[in-house]
Amino acid sequence: MSNILDKVKSIEDYIIKFRRDLHENPELSGQEFKTQEKIMKELDKLGIPYKKAGNSSLIATLKGEKSGKTIALRGDIDALPVKEEADVEFKSKTPGLMHACGHDAHAAMLLGAAKILSEMKDEIPGEIRFFFQEGEETFTGAKKIIEAGGMDGVDACFGMHGMPGLETGYVDITPGYRMAGCDTIYVKFEGVSGHGSVPHLAKDTIHPACIFVTDLQGIVAKNIDAQEPIVLSVGKFVGGTKANIVAKYTDIDISMRYFNPKVRELAHNAIKRHAKAIADAYELKVDVIIEESALSLYNDDELSILADKSCTKVFGEGKNITLPKMMGSEDMPYYFKHAKGVYALLGYRNEEKEAIYFPHHEKFKIDEDYMKYGTALHVQFAIDFLNK
Structure with a gap:
């Protein structure tokens, strides 16, 4: 030839x-x-x-x-x-x-x-x-x-x-x-709106959502084998409508990249678990939707x-x-x-x-x-x- x-x-x-x-x-x-x-x-x-x-x-x-x-x-x-x-x-x-x-x-x-x-x-x-x-x-x-x-x-x-x-x-x-797999994860906290002067009569979502965001990297550090690469990036955080209104909803969009499908499953479960734990602690509802973008x-x-x-x-x-x-x-x-x-x-x-x-x-x-x-x-x- x-x-x-x-x-x-x-x-x-x-x-x-x-x-x-x-x-x-x-x-x-x-x-x-x-x-x-x-x-x-x-x-x-x-x-x-x-x-x-x-x-x-x-x-x-x-x-x-x-x-x-x-x-x-x-x-x-x-x-x-x-x-x-x-x-x-x-x-x-x-x-x-x-x-x-x-x-x-x-x-x-x-x-x-x-x-x-x-x-x-x-x-x-x-x-x-x-x-x-x-x-x-x-x-x-x-x-x-x-x-x-x-x-x-x-x-x-x-x-x-x-x-x-x-x-x-x-x-x-x-x-x-x-090359990494990629998921987009949508987390929505739901509380009770109210006046900013009496937050105890409402259920704020911004503060718990902030705790959740800072907690995300703890999932990477404490739940995932350090030999397994994974990236969690919060690219969007939207909560509330006005300074003196307690935010009923806060939405968080997360991009996750990984190689090992087992690591992916671990991260998914941990994100759901942590979101629910924080929501329970602050008496909120939370919804986690995972959208697959690409496989590794x-x-x-x-x-x-x-x-x-x-x-x-x-x-x-x-x-x-x-x-x-x-x-x-x-x-x-x-x-x-x-x-x-x-x-x-x-x-x-x-x-x-x-x-x-x-x-x-x-x-x-x-x-x-x-x-x-x-x-x-x-x-x-x-x-x-x-x-x-």
Whole structure:
């Protein structure tokens, strides 16, 4: 088999041009209809069949000449409500919207991989599915593809994200927990309103809610193993209506990030327990609602070893470097509930090109040279897995 990276270099201009088109025309999560149309047009040219999923996602399928296993490759396609300040000639044409997370590059790399693989059908023993996924930023897109049957019969899945922690030409493929799960927890204390001059005749909620907020970090310190990372952040605290009215209601919004699902359960139970204890102490009612945003991402051990070998073929020796685990979240783990998977972090850092910013920054910029590596890694890993 000829060198995959050389194959990708022959279509590098195609990948860059498609990425720049998406960059100029960003669309928010669940509204990526023009993006979907552009991808469908290219898939039609390649003769790769597809079906729509969710609002604006696509599931494309490439079957090799021989039967075998099935692998899914995923690229997200949504942009962000960010006003672009990056100095590029293909700046966003939509005011207030920007591909500030690099999903334009992810989509272009996946399309490039589909183009290369479509020309290698006789070398593919099995089936490759390409998920062009809406709504990663809202943690909704993966679920829609799964609901549409995208993961039915899939044996393994693979995804990637560009990151500035590594220079272009390097990658992080590490087994184990790599990205945090995220929950939003809503706590509502209910008391009895009254006049501020006679608080004993009412049941204030602000004071107990303050105690609860300061108590939260005690849960982290005293209920959770110190070897297990967890973050509890109170991002919103709203209580009362006027200085001389005892607050009947106080609402608290908490963001929780974790890796280990057992730690998650411990924290959930402790938050409910502490909220109830404080409410009981002050003769209040309390309601705790836990909303799941994303699961923690765990790279399968065996697949990570295989992906490392694929990485060496594409990047060369010594280019797989382990970064610290990230407390940020992704919706890729929803696919991992249905089949084992691995998620790669690709370096796009290039200080000369000012490609130094972390995703979601208004000056976010990638080194487009990194896209050929990501495209080749999609192809190489798919081939290696199906031939395993």
